[in-house]
Amino acid sequence: MTxxxxxxxxxxxxxxxxxxxxxxxxxxxxxxxxxxxxxPVLLNVLPASVFNVSNNALTISTSAYSANTQLGGILTxxxxxxxxxxxxxxxxxxxxxxxxxxxxxxxxxxxxxxxxPPGDTSSFTLDAADLLKVFAVIPVxxxxxxxxxxxxxxxSLPVTYPFISVDTNLYGLLMGTGTPTYVHADALNxxxxxxx
Numbered sequence: 001m002t003x004x005x006x007x008x009x010x011x012x013x014x015x016x017x018x019x020x021x022x023x024x025x026x027x028x029x030x031x032x033x034x035x036x037x038x039x040p041v042l043l044n045v046l047p048a049s050v051f052n053v054s055n056n057a058l059t060i061s062t063s064a065y066s067a068n069t070q071l072g073g074i075l076t077x078x079x080x081x082x083x084x085x086x087x088x089x090x091x092x093x094x095x096x097x098x099x100x101x102x103x104x105x106x107x108x109x110x111x112x113x114x115x116x117p118p119g120d121t122s123s124f125t126l127d128a129a130d131l132l133k134v135f136a137v138i139p140v141x142x143x144x145x146x147x148x149x150x151x152x153x154x155x156s157l158p159v160t161y162p163f164i165s166v167d168t169n170l171y172g173l174l175m176g177t178g179t180p181t182y183v184h185a186d187a188l189n190x191x192x193x194x195x196x
Contacts (some may be wrong), residue, residue: 017054034186056172058188061121064181070118070158071105075172075190081165082196092193093138095145098152099187102145103180104125109136112166117173136161142178 028146055062058072081087093107116129126134136159144155172190184189 004059005006022140025165037168043141056190056192057186058174058190059120060182060188062182062185063117063121064178065103065121065179067177068124069176070086070122070124070175071174072120072188074114074117077170077172077192080192080194080196081166081168081172084167085164086168086196087162087164088194088196090136090159090174090192090194092191093140093155093159094191095140095155096189096191097154099143099183100147100151100153101182101187102133102142102147102153102155104139104141104177106175106177107136107138108175108196109138109161109163110171110173111135113164113169113171114173117139124173135163139177141153161177 056075056077058075060072072117090109108126109131110132110133114126114133116130117129118124118126138157138159138161140155140157144157145153146155147153170192174188174190
């Protein structure tokens with residue numbers, strides 16, 4: 001019977017690069033090696049710990065939106081990762097809409113802060129540098145919502161999006177796909193369920 005060769009190693013550093021790539025620093029024997037590594041492989045060597053819910057209120061306009069425009073400002077999902085350069089997996093997206101408008105939108109998620117995000121009600125465009133920071137685009141449609149008897153609506157989407165965060169946070173932008181008019185500026189709330 002042949003015994004396979006195995007090599008033990010210690011991780012001494014992880015770098016989330018601005019261009020969306022990752023490097024892993026490992027020590028084997030008396031050598032330090034820095035290697036490029038794909039995100040799915042990297043997450044397999046990182047320990048999974050807690051399930052975290054990152055909540056984010058959104059301030060939106062009460063004027064009519066046009067299609068393909070930005071809804072509100074930038075979302076900051078604080079503490080999405082346990083530490084800078086660490087990662088996890090987004091497992092759920094929950095949207096609450098107290099106005100019961102049930103408007104569709106695309107949630108763009110970024111591993112680091114976008115440098116030039118569009119403003120509220122502006123045409124939704126991203127420059128080349130910010131596009132490289134996007135790791136997921138999650139569509140939320142009118143059909144995803146359930147109206148509540150007490151008023152308002154809620155949408156819950158099961159998802160699987162692995163990520164690495166540059167600074168422990170994740171960031172989001174909403175591109176509206178309809179033409180909603182909200183009554184209250186605080187009608188929308190976005191929550192991410194995250195396994196760290």
